[in-house]
Amino acid sequence: MKITIARQCGSGGHEVAEALAEKLKLEIFDKKRFVEEAKKRNVYDENANFLNEKPIDSFLYSIAMSYGATNPRDRYIDFVKELTEQENCIIIGRCANYIYRDDKDCVSVYLHADRAVRCERIQKRDQISEREALKTIQEVDEKRAAFQEQCTSTKWGDGNEYDLCINTGIIGIEYAVEMILEYIRFENIL
Template sequence: MNTIITIGRQFGSAGREIGEKVAEYFGIKCYDKELLTRAAQESGFCEEMIQNHDERPTNSFLYNLVMDTYSFGYNASSFVDMPISHKVFLAQFDTIKKIADEGPCVIVGRCADYALADYKNCINLFIFGDDDVKTKRIMVRYDLTEAKAKEMITKKDKQRQSYYNYYSSKKWGRADSYDLCINSSILGIEGTVKLIIQYVEDFEKKNNADIMEK
């Protein structure tokens, strides 16, 4: 096993749970909130600050500043002047790369697919679901009415979409941004896990065959 799996997900689609089960099958780590803890430890930011800016959009007029940071490397003065949301993003960005360098794993959300765009051993997935299935799942998980659950789903997905579209060069949830998009409502959680496992195993076989040919 040498593959890094990133998972983008709609709120309520069970993306995190699916990621955990895939990681368990392969005997590798799954990073979701754990990534925030590690980013806090390595960057020196308090964990609460990182959580407050987790997958949340920021002011778009600062877009060029953060893009320049990626392109040319940030010096001390530009980093000091940078908004806290950008500093937090860069801390997560660096942590994602460090985690990937340590070996195979599953990383949920946080623009991980964009951070690892140059990694050839990376599979980028997006998990979505039918509205009624997602709504029922959120109603049960958070003990909400149907209306409140739908409202929460809409809000969370808008945040994730804005964050992803802002920091990456791709579009959140759009098929051409990922290697594979799966509706978890069709096969259910276990069925989706099996599909991903098969996909990963076939991906590894192809990669190994390509290496042998070289």
């Protein structure tokens, strides 16, 4: 079983993942874990853009592709699958909803919340001003959207790309976890 979690900045993605991991005894693959594994395997440099959800420079990408280079997207997908395919786990970000879209034992979740709720969470988490939190939210969300679109040609946050879309600003983290668990039970994935 896999649970993929895509999330707006400040919507509580890590909190939801940690609670699910504890209840289901699953490992979490997040940016930190992917970076550690890439460094262990000496493949960090070639995967740095992907690991940091940084879109590839489109001009350089088009030049490389015209000379027959392999699509970096394929390398990224292979890297995620190599690390997670044999694992029952939770994957945060990294286009995992797309990578495992055809896996019947995978539940893809998108977490979102009102900007004010997310701003408050970021301010509290990072001990920053409202202005800094709003800037962080905008930058991170724009980066994630561009990255998802470039790597998968899908729209980040489009409800059609996920099994569940949950507004954590309305229902909170604990109930979001319960909704995901109930969905997993309903689909007989456990």
